[in-house]
Amino acid sequence: MAPGGWWTSTRQAAGPGSKPHSPTWASPPLWRGSWVGPSLRCETTERSKPVGDTEYGALRVAIGSDRAGDTYKSVLTGDLHAHRLVGGVIEGSPGQQSAATYPEVAFAAAQLVACGEADRALLVCHTGLGMAVAANKVPGVRAVTAHDSLSVQAAVLSNNAQVLALGQGVIGLQLARRLVAEWLTYRFDSTSSAAKKVEAITALERRASHYMQGRG
Numbered sequence: 001m002a003p004g005g006w007w008t009s010t011r012q013a014a015g016p017g018s019k020p021h022s023p024t025w026a027s028p029p030l031w032r033g034s035w036v037g038p039s040l041r042c043e044t045t046e047r048s049k050p051v052g053d054t055e056y057g058a059l060r061v062a063i064g065s066d067r068a069g070d071t072y073k074s075v076l077t078g079d080l081h082a083h084r085l086v087g088g089v090i091e092g093s094p095g096q097q098s099a100a101t102y103p104e105v106a107f108a109a110a111q112l113v114a115c116g117e118a119d120r121a122l123l124v125c126h127t128g129l130g131m132a133v134a135a136n137k138v139p140g141v142r143a144v145t146a147h148d149s150l151s152v153q154a155a156v157l158s159n160n161a162q163v164l165a166l167g168q169g170v171i172g173l174q175l176a177r178r179l180v181a182e183w184l185t186y187r188f189d190s191t192s193s194a195a196k197k198v199e200a201i202t203a204l205e206r207r208a209s210h211y212m213q214g215r216g
């Protein structure tokens with residue numbers, strides 16, 4: 001089901017050189033759940049797949065921006081559609097999104113990731129900072145701001161971050177496009193030494209949540 005209101009999704013066939021990342025849309029169904037309004041609600045009862053897991057092939061990427069990131073978002077959306085490793089693009093409807101603030105957009109996109117509707121999210125605002133801060137409020141989501149190749153690589157390989165936030169006011173468009181192209185080629189290795197540290201972050205998140213519940 002297409003995300004309601006804000007988000008539209010597009011499936012696309014991977015290009016000839018895409019193996020082993022060719023999409024397998026039919027089994028299991030990857031586009032489940034529906035999304036409502038600025039504060040989106042995940043109606044998926046069962047995750048299509050674990051957050052950040054890419055075993056099903058080509059990446060499904062949600063992309064969003066506030067007004068300050070709109071120009072880059074348009075260009076990067078085109079790049080995503082054309083990229084051989086991207087199997088689907090979910091983008092906020094430009095009309096409504098241009099009025100949306102970065103916390104709303106980031107939270108909504110991060111929810112798409114957390115619920116398994118998207119593998120990753122690409123967010124653009126003026127600095128990339130607020131988007132990452134807001135996206136990190138969604139449990140299970142790891143969002144970073146990164147404006148150089150090493151950080152983009154480490155975001156995936158070391159931190160298993162599913163969300164990349166860029167600042168339209170910080171880097172030039174061509175660097176942003178290059179970084180996104182690089183970002184799409186990286187896959188987290190769950191057998192790597194980084195995995196235990198990412199698990200530790202998840203455990204901390206659970207502990208914090210229990211602590212807060214105890215206080216409530």
Ligand SMILES: O=C(CO)[C@H](O)COP(=O)(O)O
Pocket residue numbers: 066068069102125126127128129130131
């Ligand atoms: O960069 C932003 C948030 O980190 C955003 O694009 C601009 O922030 P605002 O001026 O507070 O809306």
